[in-house]
Amino acid sequence: EPEVTQTPSHQVTQMGQEVILRCVPISNHLYFYWYRQILGQKVEFLVSFYNNEISEKSEIFDDQFSVERPDGSNFTLKIRSTKLEDSAMYFCASSEMDGNIQYFGAGTRLSVL
Amino acid sequence: AQSVTQPDIHITVSEGASLELRCNYSYGATPYLFWYVQSPGQGLQLLLKYFSGDTLVQGIKGFEAEFKRSQSSFNLRKPSVHWSDAAEYFCAVVGGSQGNLIFGKGTKLSVKP
Numbered sequence: 001e002p003e004v005t006q007t008p009s010h011q012v013t014q015m016g017q018e019v020i021l022r023c024v025p026i027s028n029h030l031y032f033y034w035y036r037q038i039l040g041q042k043v044e045f046l047v048s049f050y051n052n053e054i055s056e057k058s059e060i061f062d063d064q065f066s067v068e069r070p071d072g073s074n075f076t077l078k079i080r081s082t083k084l085e086d087s088a089m090y091f092c093a094s095s096e097m098d099g100n101i102q103y104f105g106a107g108t109r110l111s112v113l
Numbered sequence: 114a115q116s117v118t119q120p121d122i123h124i125t126v127s128e129g130a131s132l133e134l135r136c137n138y139s140y141g142a143t144p145y146l147f148w149y150v151q152s153p154g155q156g157l158q159l160l161l162k163y164f165s166g167d168t169l170v171q172g173i174k175g176f177e178a179e180f181k182r183s184q185s186s187f188n189l190r191k192p193s194v195h196w197s198d199a200a201e202y203f204c205a206v207v208g209g210s211q212g213n214l215i216f217g218k219g220t221k222l223s224v225k226p
Binding site: 004006031033035041042043044045048050055056058091093095097100101102103104105106107 | 157158159203205209211212213218
């Protein structure tokens with residue numbers, strides 16, 4: 001069964017450093033999403049991406065965040081200057097159509113020290 | 114604004130007992146509703162979905178959920194719980210125009226022998 005793949009599974013970084021979280025969505029999917037889950041809290045939407053541009057973003061997704069699909073298969077989330085409060089599990093998801101079933105990756109746990 | 118409420122933070126049931134996890138949503142139109150399960154250290158796995166039609170939907174692992182518009186609820190049920198069902202369960206509704214999901218805070222299920 002096709003699946004969404006995220007790398008790395010765990011990323012440790014120093015505060016102020018840039019990190020790039022990588023995702024390979026399911027190949028025929030057109031809509032891509034990033035969510036995050038701070039430890040003990042609910043999963044929160046960050047951004048959706050369609051047709052090579054951001055289609056929707058939450059208030060969490062400020063100027064330090066960016067997304068891109070550099071090569072038609074990978075979908076990346078960049079955090080330009082990490083803060084302690086960025087420590088969370090970051091989930092990538094993809095779907096064939098908007099409003100349809102989203103398939104999630106196993107997540108990347110980001111630890112900012 | 115759309116929202117999802119899962120009133121129970123933690124539920125413990127005996128193996129073999131029945132289970133019902135509550136979910137209430139706030140949404141203006143007909144909602145697209147989902148239940149996801151997250152095992153420790155794992156990503157989010159889709160259990161079942163409701164888009165339209167029959168209000169009782171069947172999912173994987175023997176789970177079912179019933180959509181009740183009058184109560185704005187989408188409760189998850191299982192007639193006989195197995196130890197492997199111990200996990201965190203998230204109810205979600207499609208929120209934005211691009212299909213981003215709004216999650217509840219989750220219900221942690223513990224199963225005692």
